[in-house]
Amino acid sequence: xxxxxxRTAHSRFKIPILLDSTSTCFISKQSDLADLIxxxxxxxxxxxxxxxxxxxxxxxxxxxxxTDIDDFFGGKxxxxxxxxRQVLSVVPNGxxxxxxxxxxxxxxxxxxxxxxxx
Numbered sequence: 001x002x003x004x005x006x007r008t009a010h011s012r013f014k015i016p017i018l019l020d021s022t023s024t025c026f027i028s029k030q031s032d033l034a035d036l037i038x039x040x041x042x043x044x045x046x047x048x049x050x051x052x053x054x055x056x057x058x059x060x061x062x063x064x065x066x067t068d069i070d071d072f073f074g075g076k077x078x079x080x081x082x083x084x085r086q087v088l089s090v091v092p093n094g095x096x097x098x099x100x101x102x103x104x105x106x107x108x109x110x111x112x113x114x115x116x117x118x
Contacts, residue, residue: 007017009045009055010060011050013059014026014027019054019055020054023057024058024061025059025060029065032044034066035061037066038066043077043079044075044078044081046060046081046084048081048082049080049082049088049103049104050089051104052091052100056109060072060074061110072112080113088100088102089103089104
């Protein structure tokens with residue numbers, strides 16, 4: 001099932017394919033996309049548990065820049081969906097510790113995430 005108008009996180013937020021701990025998304029502050037993001041009241045990222053933490057960290061840095069708000073994700077409400085018991089991030093030729101380090105729970109903002117279970 002998909003949401004009408006839904007997109008992949010990489011497509012919508014222009015997340016680079018090759019990521020590192022300093023990556024940002026390719027969104028100009030003056031773009032229509034930046035304006036759309038500034039007006040958004042909620043961002044939903046399904047299957048976020050499969051994403052490399054650097055992708056979410058890149059989004060965090062980008063949203064802070066776009067909104068000029070130095071708060072997690074630029075003060076935006078973000079719903080991160082997913083099941084940690086299913087699939088972790090893929091780290092090509094990575095060791096177990098590299099795979100765990102790539103997971104969302106290793107992101108600096110994780111301690112501030114409110115966890116909800118159904």
